[in-house]
Amino acid sequence: MTDTESGLKEMMLRGLAGDAGAHAQLLGALGGHLRAYFARRLGPGAAETEDLVQETLLAIHLKRDTYDPRQPFTPWAYAIGRYKLLDHFRRRGVRKAVPLEDAGVLIAAETAEEGATRRDLAQLMSELPDRQRALIEDVKINGYSIEEAAGRQSMTPGAAKVAIHRALQRLARKVRS
């Protein structure tokens, strides 16, 4: 378990330094851990599990500047996962306690197999402004680099990065509404 912590922390720090590969690896690994954690709390086969995994990954990505590198990583990620679970219950008007466990429960198990999503992020993305959507699709589906995708929209790479970031923030808000 301490191996998992140090491995995750290492990837997090590299991601914060701008290493996209490490960041993708981190989010992939966290996805597996969050899936197992949510499945245990929501019950097996619950339809919301994958939605919550996606929402939490978005939040972890957008709020990664609130991680203090002097602290261990797992408690930070666990607190976000638990918060998203509580928020999920609250929004649905479900009164349900979520025990505050040791953060280690997050990394104690993982489930690699993705469940089906109820809410389609691609659908939500289609509601984004055209340019933002086009940028994300080019980067994600068509496999362009940010520079290439920016060129296709006649934007500077810097402006494209900002637009992608804004699009993800907007997406995170849509996911919660």
Added chain:
Amino acid sequence: MKTDELVHTLAADTTSVAPRSLTPRLLLATAAAVVVWLALLIPIYGMPATAAPHGWFWMKNTYSLVLALVGLVAVVRLARPGGRVGWIAWIALAAVAALAMMAMRETMRAAPGEVVPLWLGQTWAICPVRILVVGAPMFVAAFWLLRRMAPTRPALAGAAAGFFAGAMGAATYGLYCQESAAAFVVVWYTLGIVICAGLGAGLGRWLLRW
């Protein structure tokens, strides 16, 4: 969209990100608010020391500043996922208890007819309102900055922000307040600060979710 695809989309948004620190921003915003208040108050009421030349002048401000410091530490802790207030809350309680003891001593020494004026002063009805008004810019600043953070206990984080803003409002207002009894301060200053904290808790529940 598959989670896998989402991960790749998010990875496309990887830029080098510095850890976001709240303390310097909050202190800067608070200092700016205090300066603006002084710029408004000095032309009208004169310099603080001449406006309230009482022996107990520093008692009020030390009390408010100790509470503000506790509020600051609490806000900064609660701003991050998993953050807790911790033992620092006891310092606030100790400050209230110390001032309450001073108030008791004042009361026991006072002549029978002086006891009520000691606790109510001249301005009891307006003091908490003034603390609220003077603390309002600090309140807005703290909430503004907290929204960029990730509090996992939004109501508590909002209460801490309100507590901090109220205590800073009290510290600023205290420069001009004409009251000088510990009995007055322990009741009405504390009430003003607690009202700010309550407002913060209520608003935090809604405004600090993410």
